[in-house]
Amino acid sequence: MSPNLLAPLVRKLESRVTLYDEDRAAILALPFRLQTTERETYLVREGEQPERACMLLSGFAFRQKVTSQGMRQIISLHIPGDFVDLQGVLLNLADHNVQALTRCEFAIVARNDIRALACTRPMVGLAMWTDTLIDASIFREWVVNVGRRDAMTRIAHLLCELARRMEAAGLADRLRYEMPMSQEQLADATGLTPVHVNRMLRDLDRSGLIVRNHRTIVIRDWEGLSELADFNENYLHLDQLITEAARIRTGTVPAARMTS
Amino acid sequence: MSPNLLAPLVRKLESRVTLYDEDRAAILALPFRLQTTERETYLVREGEQPERACMLLSGFAFRQKVTSQGMRQIISLHIPGDFVDLQGVLLNLADHNVQALTRCEFAIVARNDIRALACTRPMVGLAMWTDTLIDASIFREWVVNVGRRDAMTRIAHLLCELARRMEAAGLADRLRYEMPMSQEQLADATGLTPVHVNRMLRDLDRSGLIVRNHRTIVIRDWEGLSELADFNENYLHLDQLITEAARIRTGTVPAARMTS
DNA sequence: CGGCAAATTGAGCATTGTCAATGTCTGTGG
DNA sequence: CCACAGACATTGACAATGCTCAATTTGCCG
Numbered sequence: 001m002s003p004n005l006l007a008p009l010v011r012k013l014e015s016r017v018t019l020y021d022e023d024r025a026a027i028l029a030l031p032f033r034l035q036t037t038e039r040e041t042y043l044v045r046e047g048e049q050p051e052r053a054c055m056l057l058s059g060f061a062f063r064q065k066v067t068s069q070g071m072r073q074i075i076s077l078h079i080p081g082d083f084v085d086l087q088g089v090l091l092n093l094a095d096h097n098v099q100a101l102t103r104c105e106f107a108i109v110a111r112n113d114i115r116a117l118a119c120t121r122p123m124v125g126l127a128m129w130t131d132t133l134i135d136a137s138i139f140r141e142w143v144v145n146v147g148r149r150d151a152m153t154r155i156a157h158l159l160c161e162l163a164r165r166m167e168a169a170g171l172a173d174r175l176r177y178e179m180p181m182s183q184e185q186l187a188d189a190t191g192l193t194p195v196h197v198n199r200m201l202r203d204l205d206r207s208g209l210i211v212r213n214h215r216t217i218v219i220r221d222w223e224g225l226s227e228l229a230d231f232n233e234n235y236l237h238l239d240q241l242i243t244e245a246a247r248i249r250t251g252t253v254p255a256a257r258m259t260s
Numbered sequence: 261m262s263p264n265l266l267a268p269l270v271r272k273l274e275s276r277v278t279l280y281d282e283d284r285a286a287i288l289a290l291p292f293r294l295q296t297t298e299r300e301t302y303l304v305r306e307g308e309q310p311e312r313a314c315m316l317l318s319g320f321a322f323r324q325k326v327t328s329q330g331m332r333q334i335i336s337l338h339i340p341g342d343f344v345d346l347q348g349v350l351l352n353l354a355d356h357n358v359q360a361l362t363r364c365e366f367a368i369v370a371r372n373d374i375r376a377l378a379c380t381r382p383m384v385g386l387a388m389w390t391d392t393l394i395d396a397s398i399f400r401e402w403v404v405n406v407g408r409r410d411a412m413t414r415i416a417h418l419l420c421e422l423a424r425r426m427e428a429a430g431l432a433d434r435l436r437y438e439m440p441m442s443q444e445q446l447a448d449a450t451g452l453t454p455v456h457v458n459r460m461l462r463d464l465d466r467s468g469l470i471v472r473n474h475r476t477i478v479i480r481d482w483e484g485l486s487e488l489a490d491f492n493e494n495y496l497h498l499d500q501l502i503t504e505a506a507r508i509r510t511g512t513v514p515a516a517r518m519t520s
Numbered sequence: 521c522g523g524c525a526a527a528t529t530g531a532g533c534a535t536t537g538t539c540a541a542t543g544t545c546t547g548t549g550g
Numbered sequence: 551c552c553a554c555a556g557a558c559a560t561t562g563a564c565a566a567t568g569c570t571c572a573a574t575t576t577g578c579c580g
Binding site for chain 1: 276277306307323325327328329331332333335336346347350351352353355356375378379380382383385386388389390392393394395396397399400401402403404406407408409450451487490494495497499
């Protein structure tokens with residue numbers, strides 16, 4: 001098991017909070033094991049007691065909940081580099097399901113190891129907290145998307161979000177990517193029916209804003225699409241970075257040094 | 261300014277993570293100022309750079325976003341004891357608005373003081389992180405509510421959530437409380453129109469599950485209402501408590517002692 | 521008593537859902 | 551190399567949940 005597999009985690013956390021060398025070393029020293037899962041596999045089940053946290057290394061995953069009427073709502077999408085269940089580190093009961101969207105590889109870390117890391121290396125704790133805050137920001141935007149936008153706009157918004165996140169993660173071009181979801185899954189993510197998703201995608205295609213080829217999405221007019229989608233990427237907090245100056249102002253330097 | 265005003269904060273954080281005496285003292289020693297706001301006042305505006313965090317002491321507040329079409333979606337409700345903008349502590353740009361629902365009192369703390377607290381007292385950091393995780397869990401449930409439940413169920417679910425949270429906060433009986441929102445606000449929280457909210461409330465009343473008198477809600481059949489609402493309170497994580505045993509297993513004792 | 525915000529109701533409409541049939545692609549086994 | 555199965559995508563016809571518009575009522579406060 002090469003510890004290099006956790007390097008993306010260091011990169012991600014580092015983009016949020018400035019880390020010390022000891023912080024980086026502590027992250028890379030986390031004990032983990034690798035797991036490969038097939039599409040549809042459950043990683044977390046609602047009602048379980050979480051014992052571990054999973055970081056996605058390759059493939060796509062999603063969170064979902066099923067209502068008593070049997071309707072499924074997809075709550076978020078996850079791309080490589082994402083922790084799919086940091087909530088399991090501190091909450092004692094899983095309140096939703098996490099499933100692989102495609103074949104996936106995960107690094108699995110014990111929840112106690114993550115808690116201990118957050119305590120002994122406070123900057124790493126802040127970085128993981130930031131990750132949770134950004135997750136929460138995306139949930140908020142999804143509430144708005146599903147609550148107050150019409151069908152066409154919802155779909156367009158999801159297309160924009162995926163494009164922008166994949167681009168930021170270095171996985172694809174913002175203007176051309178492979179949609180990892182079926183239309184049924186798109187429907188569950190937007191609170192629509194598969195039939196209506198199909199019609200809206202067709203209309204988006206006809207309007208010339210996007211072109212589809214199987215599941216390849218080509219965005220022909222980013223400005224037009226993001227305007228139609230009411231897409232403002234602020235909520236993704238892609239530029240989130242606490243500067244050196246800010247870190248010093250927090251007065252954390254002595255504390256962090258003391259525990260090293 | 262009596263530091264006792266922060267006592268509810270200690271109680272809340274303590275219900276999530278076991279704190280040391282030094283942790284409690286550090287929380288109570290936070291510099292803060294009091295602020296009273298009228299109904300509708302904005303506490304955070306989308307696009308601003310946050311410099312402070314607000315804890316609600318009395319009254320109700322909510323988060324919202326407005327779409328390009330001018331439609332408003334309420335994203336969450338806040339009751340006394342809630343931090344309404346912990347995201348401002350670590351994120352550099354507000355991605356949504358926070359508004360007072362009623363006349364409110366807040367304790368305002370500088371964001372750098374909270375960051376420093378999280379670094380020097382890691383257990384307090386974990387407790388605040390937990391708060392964010394629970395917030396995120398509630399957002400997830402709202403995505404499901406607005407995305408996959410019909411109008412009646414959405415309203416009933418919101419009534420149950422409010423009842424249960426007010427009860428847990430010691431503000432009301434689960435079976436009888438004062439609704440802090442107008443029907444227009446209920447509509448914005450459920451992704452419906454005020455007219456339809458009105459009809460659904462009328463039908464809930466006629467069904468005998470609830471009785472309304474002005475804004476007083478009396479729940480006459482909690483079992484019946486929560487079943488209709490598809491309400492499972494797990495997502496509120498009201499029992500969230502990290503036991504002493506769990507704390508020791510995290511290995512945080514030495515680190516916490518060191519910085520004290 | 522008058523003014524105003526909020527609640528309530530009715531009538532007609534439209535966005536989105538339901539149902540059901542058909543088309544397309546991919547992989548597998550003969 | 552072809553036939554077939556199965557998953558997914560696509561389309562049409564019709565239905566319904568929830569929306570729009572507009573009028574009226576109620577409660578509250580000065």
